[in-house]
Amino acid sequence: MDSNGHGEFAIETRGLNLWYGDFQALFDVDLKVRRGIITSMIGPSGCGKTTLLRTCNRINERLGYVRTTGSVLVLGHDVFAPEVELVQVRKQVGMVFQRPNPLPISIRDNVLFGFRLHEARTRKVARAEEDEALESALRQVLLWDSVKDRLHHAATALSLEEQQKLCIARLLPVKPEVLLMDEPCSALDPSGTEAVEEMIWKLRGDYTILIVTHNMAQARRASDECVFMLLGKIVEHERTEELFLAPRNAETADYIEGRYG
Amino acid sequence: MTPVPRARLSADTAAMDRRDAAWYVDRIAQWLVFAGGVSAIVFIVGIFVFVTREGLDFVLGSLNLREFFGSIAWRPTSNNPTYGALALIVGTASVTGFAMLMSVPLSLGVALFIAEFATGKTRETLKILVEMLAAIPSVVWGFVGMSIMNPLIIETFDVPVGLNVMNAGLILGLMAAPIMTTIAEDALKAVPDSYREAAEALGATRWEVIWKVVIPASKNGILAAVLLGVGRGFGETMAVLMASGHAINLPTSPFDSVRALTATIAAELGDTVQGGNHWGALFTLGILLFVVTFVINLTADIVVRGIGKE
Numbered sequence: 001m002d003s004n005g006h007g008e009f010a011i012e013t014r015g016l017n018l019w020y021g022d023f024q025a026l027f028d029v030d031l032k033v034r035r036g037i038i039t040s041m042i043g044p045s046g047c048g049k050t051t052l053l054r055t056c057n058r059i060n061e062r063l064g065y066v067r068t069t070g071s072v073l074v075l076g077h078d079v080f081a082p083e084v085e086l087v088q089v090r091k092q093v094g095m096v097f098q099r100p101n102p103l104p105i106s107i108r109d110n111v112l113f114g115f116r117l118h119e120a121r122t123r124k125v126a127r128a129e130e131d132e133a134l135e136s137a138l139r140q141v142l143l144w145d146s147v148k149d150r151l152h153h154a155a156t157a158l159s160l161e162e163q164q165k166l167c168i169a170r171l172l173p174v175k176p177e178v179l180l181m182d183e184p185c186s187a188l189d190p191s192g193t194e195a196v197e198e199m200i201w202k203l204r205g206d207y208t209i210l211i212v213t214h215n216m217a218q219a220r221r222a223s224d225e226c227v228f229m230l231l232g233k234i235v236e237h238e239r240t241e242e243l244f245l246a247p248r249n250a251e252t253a254d255y256i257e258g259r260y261g
Numbered sequence: 262m263t264p265v266p267r268a269r270l271s272a273d274t275a276a277m278d279r280r281d282a283a284w285y286v287d288r289i290a291q292w293l294v295f296a297g298g299v300s301a302i303v304f305i306v307g308i309f310v311f312v313t314r315e316g317l318d319f320v321l322g323s324l325n326l327r328e329f330f331g332s333i334a335w336r337p338t339s340n341n342p343t344y345g346a347l348a349l350i351v352g353t354a355s356v357t358g359f360a361m362l363m364s365v366p367l368s369l370g371v372a373l374f375i376a377e378f379a380t381g382k383t384r385e386t387l388k389i390l391v392e393m394l395a396a397i398p399s400v401v402w403g404f405v406g407m408s409i410m411n412p413l414i415i416e417t418f419d420v421p422v423g424l425n426v427m428n429a430g431l432i433l434g435l436m437a438a439p440i441m442t443t444i445a446e447d448a449l450k451a452v453p454d455s456y457r458e459a460a461e462a463l464g465a466t467r468w469e470v471i472w473k474v475v476i477p478a479s480k481n482g483i484l485a486a487v488l489l490g491v492g493r494g495f496g497e498t499m500a501v502l503m504a505s506g507h508a509i510n511l512p513t514s515p516f517d518s519v520r521a522l523t524a525t526i527a528a529e530l531g532d533t534v535q536g537g538n539h540w541g542a543l544f545t546l547g548i549l550l551f552v553v554t555f556v557i558n559l560t561a562d563i564v565v566r567g568i569g570k571e
Contacts, residue, residue, distance in 0.1 A: 059462050064380065090464035097462075101455040104478050113473075114463035170463065 007076065010035045010178050010208035011056055016070035018051060020063070025051045027232045028070070033225075035177075038200070038209040040223035040240065042216055044260060048232040049212045053180050056210070057093040058086060075177055091118050094171030096181040100163035102155035102170075107147055110155045110166055111137050115173035133173040141169040142199050161192030165199060179203070181211040185218065197222045216256055220244050228252045312547045319541025320548070329545070335509050335520075337529065337539040344542045346549075348509045352519035355512050356501055357494040359430025360437060364494075365487055367434070368441035372486075375442070376449035377471055388446075395439035399499040406432045406504025420516045424506035427515035432504045433494045441490035448482020448565075449475060481564050488561035492554045498523035522546050 011033040018026035025048050033039050041049040054060040055072055058079055071078045079089050091114075102110050111134050119125045134151070138144040143165045147158070155166055164184055171179060181200070185193040193215075200209065201222060213219050219226050219240065226240040228249070236243060236252045247253040254260060324344070328334075332345025375387050410431060411423035452475050460474045476483070498521075506518025507528065526543050533539040 057462060059458065062458065062461065087464045087466060090462060095462040097455070097458065099455065101453075101459040103456055103459060103474060113460070114465075117463065117465055117469060117473075167459070174464070 008035055009033060009073075010075060011210065012073040013052070013055075014071045014073070016052075016055065016072060017068065018048075018055060018060075019067045021065045025232050026055070026068075029232075029234055031227065031234060031237065033178075033208060033210050035208050036205055037224040038204050038211060038222065039225045039227060040219035041210065041212045041227045041229060042214075042219045042255070043229035043235075044255065045214075047229040049227075049229045050182055051232075052229070053182055053210060053212050054095075056178070056180055057090050057095055059090075059095060087118075091174050092176050093178045093180060094168075094174070094176040096164070096167055096171070096179065096184045098183045099187050100160055100167050102158070102163050102166050104154065104156055106152045107155045107158070107166065108134055108151040111170045112173065113170055118174045137169040137172040140172055140203065141165040142195070142202075143169060159192075161188050161195055164188060164192075164196055168196075168199070168203075176207065178208045178210065181209065183212055183214055186214060193218070216244075228255065230255070309551060312544055312551055316541055316544030316548050318536075319538060319545055323538050323541070324545065333509060333511055335525070337533075337542060342538065344538075344545075346522070346546060348511055349520055349522045349525050349546065350549075351511055352505065352509075353495060353501075353521040353523070355426050355519055356429045356433055356505060356521060357491060359426050359515060360433035360494045361487070361491060362434075363431060364434035364437050364441060364490060368438045368486070368490065369445055369483065371438070371442045372445035372449060373471065376446045377467075377475065391439050391442050394435065395443075397436075399436065399497060400503070402432050402436055402500040403503030406500060410504065414516075418516060422506060422516070422518055424504055425516050425518045426505070426512050429501045429505035429519070429521075430515070432500050433497055436497060436500060437490040437493045440493055441486045444486035444489055445479075445483050448479040448486065451482065452478045485561040485565035488557050488564065492557040492561070495557065496523060496550065496554050498527050502527055522550055526550075 009032045011031065013029050013031045016026055016029040016031075017024065029048075029052060031052065041053065043049050051060065055068065056074060056079070060066050068080065071080060073079070074089060074093055077084060077089075094114075103113060105113075112130055115130070115133050116125065135144060135148075138147065143162060146162065147153075147166075155163065158166060164187070168179070168181075168184070184200070185196050188196060197218065200211070203209065204224075211219075211223065223240050226238060226243045227234055228236045228243065228247075228251075230251055236247060236249045238248070243252065244256055247256060329344055329346050330350070331347060332343065333348035334343040334345040335349060336343045371387070371391065375384055375391075379387055406428050407424065410428045414420065414423035414425070414428055456474050456478060457470050460470045465473065501521045502524035505521055505524065507520050507524055508518035509520050510517055512519050526546055529539070530543050533543065
């Protein structure tokens, strides 16, 4: 345990099972995501990697017919515990979606949306403080220079790459510990993918990043640890180099060699 | 390679210009749909031309604009007839205004509940109930106003007359609620779910999602819903005639009786000399109503299409 009251793992699931109605999507998942590094999750479509990701901030529950057993500890707290406030969980755990989903408001308002939600609940936020948070967030995602003159333009008019960077930027002002990313580059072209990957790599160390990807090359070049999932179970969780160079499991080897998926 | 037999070749060529039943059905359907679409334009223009023609003689000949818009003396059958429509205009406006005061919050609340909170059976049942509300004939609403609301208002507020702005406004509010609810719900439903998901993932509560994301994103549709409700209120006749007291009067409180433009036309048109001044004056009221509702509906349409958005 460190001074923040939690150990070396930012996310820890224990015996996590999840059902969508009658369909079981996750089986006894035990995952430990180390703090401060990038962990990628790979596996064929429908293997449960997105489900697992979406359970970490309980955004899955929007569907209404989701049932879970087991526990998910984020920064040492079980997010399913009755006393846990969802709003606080989501303040600690930011999420980036497959398709960039900026809100239909200005760039500035987008970046400050979460900040205003969380800060304005307890106190009055000065304009200067907002400006500072805005600039720092946009600088961290390497977007400041290209949008600084049009902060009041609609965010939906940006290119997809810029939109996705913006969606990451709006998480930062509330100072989350963990960033969950659900195939953040799947809607982008190769150069956009490269730019966003580069940016994610820069956030490494400041945040714990758990990233779902379909793209094995991306997992390989842009993560420290890699989790291979199959049919709702974790097959292998290793340091990325080792998983790709010397997979212990035959299924992993088949998948990374492209025999299925 | 097998040679193609001659007979089959010619048969194929013949088939190229064959018009079978499906071709004719398609053609006929196309024309019917086109005629249907055009008829809407023909009818609206036709009605406008008719109403204008009947009222034109009066407008050009005997209409005194200052009297029409400035005086409350609507005495078409007196020996020295005057046609002051101010009380009627104010009557319609006050009843519609009161109706909207009641109905806008109610309808938007119902729409929000149906679109954002209710699920499954509750949702379907509510939608059906709201639509059923729209199917109640206006004369039945008028009857409710006369026989239920009237004594209720007299008793509750200790006033001498229960057929007044409040009564007609409440009835009209309920009548306008279904259209407002339905249109507002459509607008809320049209907000992409990704917006809600984004806001929720950022830690917004359900209410914050609705207040800060869903409503701003659907404000055009909601405004259009309100405008259509206003249009509905403006044009309603029978219920207002029965519930408003039908007394020419400038109201100073919700408990005053008033008379509406529409109700005046409905009540008086049957007793007038066709082509006379009174006839023409009533049609002039009709032109006024037509123009106002047309402008309201057009505005609603423009708003919902988002013209003038940024």
